[in-house]
């Protein structure tokens with residue numbers, strides 16, 4: 001096992017993420033040694049140097065490794081075949097079910113992909129082959145606003161000696177890392193990951209479905225699982241995670257709508273995103289279908305904006321490395337699309353700031369789903385909305401200096417002005433999209449003067465975006 005200093009410093013990553021990965025690695029090495037395996041564990045300037053040192057010490061002739069999840073690392077693995085005297089065998093990546101059940105033909109949409117995955121795994125499938133409950137999708141039941149009910153907090157794991165050492169080591173090794181590891185409390189062993197999974201299933205899964213899309217200024221997690229960092233480094237297996245939710249349903253501990261919603265995220269969205277990544281790379285990295293060129297505002301690095309939703313969500317991310325899906329999609333990416341921020345700048349920000357961020361999952365979610373910059377190949381429509389949506393699903397607008405109802409005027413919410421400006425600017429193209437046609441129809445109610453006022457105000461606020 002190699003701790004590559006070059007990889008740890010490839011970007012200024014969130015410190016909590018770096019501690020999670022390195023602590024999990026060191027705990028894993030210790031567990032393997034305790035189980036009787038020989039482990040060669042190295043800290044090296046980069047992977048290749050570490051590997052060459054290992055080969056020189058042990059005379060290794062044959063390397064067996066799991067295919068990396070990310071494009072550049074997989075290319076690196078393939079290049080290892082050029083190393084003199086070493087044979088390399090690359091095995092499928094076991095962190096994804098789609099490597100076990102590849103689709104027969106490329107699915108264009110998530111829904112058929114997900115249904116095929118349900119059939120492959122047998123999750124929520126009845127003996128007659130039909131979906132449990134008679135339907136595949138309970139999304140219509142899963143759109144409630146948070147109603148103030150108690151939210152069970154996630155389990156916290158106090159750092160042990162290994163983790164404390166990692167925090168100290170990385171303080172020196174990664175001076176550019178962002179955020180703080182002072183309150184580090186994430187699971188770093190398989191046992192702790194299983195405890196975190198069991199805790200989610202018992203205490204938050206029952207309310208997961210109805211409040212899946214809800215946002216709250218008070219609760220960052222609400223009823224979400226925060227299991228993505230653990231799934232993405234292999235402390236949890238996707239099938240066991242989804243199976244645990246299905247077991248809770250079978251034992252009457254969680255309603256079907258919540259369980260199906262969760263299973264859909266794990267064996268549907270997560271797998272589809274990974275599949276899409278490999279379909280669309282490497283072009284995906286440079287995609288910019290809406291020709292958005294504005295730089296990312298500086299306040300993405302401080303949270304200092306008067307827009308309360310963005311300020312709260314960004315501060316939360318900089319602090320903990322986490323916010324849930326709808327805030328990533330409908331607050332952060334929504335603003336970035338409407339304001340015409342360059343997709344690659346947004347992608348970089350997501351890669352650096354989150355504890356669960358890896359290129360295979362960030363790039364299709366940000367450039368594909370969130371910004372629709374891949375020309376609709378990941379999601380069929382841009383996820384754009386005005387303040388009406390944010391107000392419906394959250395308490396952010398209450399207490400915001402901006403007026404959530406106005407689209408022009410000095411107090412108008414920038415989401416409103418920019419939403420209508422986006423529709424006006426891209427009217428023709430949006431009209432051709434059957435999923436967005438109805439939104440564009442709203443433009444018919446705008447007079448020429450109203451359109452002019454919106455465009456003028458949008459240009460004005462985009463000109464002083466740093467001050468919003």
Ligand SMILES: Cc1cc2nc3c(=O)[nH]c(=O)nc-3n(C[C@H](O)[C@H](O)[C@H](O)COP(=O)(O)OP(=O)(O)OC[C@H]3O[C@@H](n4cnc5c(N)ncnc54)[C@H](O)[C@@H]3O)c2cc1C
Nearest residue numbers: 224225226227228265269270324325328329356357365370
């Ligand atoms: C713009 C944007 C950026 C994102 N960046 C990341 C990222 O860096 N890392 C990451 O793991 N996920 C990312 N996602 C997907 C999703 O937002 C997170 O997986 C989720 O918020 C993690 O929190 P959770 O574990 O509490 O999720 P839950 O709401 O509890 O969902 C359960 C699990 O489903 C999986 N999942 C759900 N949706 C997706 C999805 N679209 N893509 C992949 N997995 C999904 C995750 O493994 C997650 O743990 C991103 C989504 C968007 C829209």
Ligand code: SF4
Nearest residue numbers: 307309387397400413
């Ligand atoms: S009014 Fe606008 S800027 Fe303020 S919280 Fe609501 S959506 Fe965000």
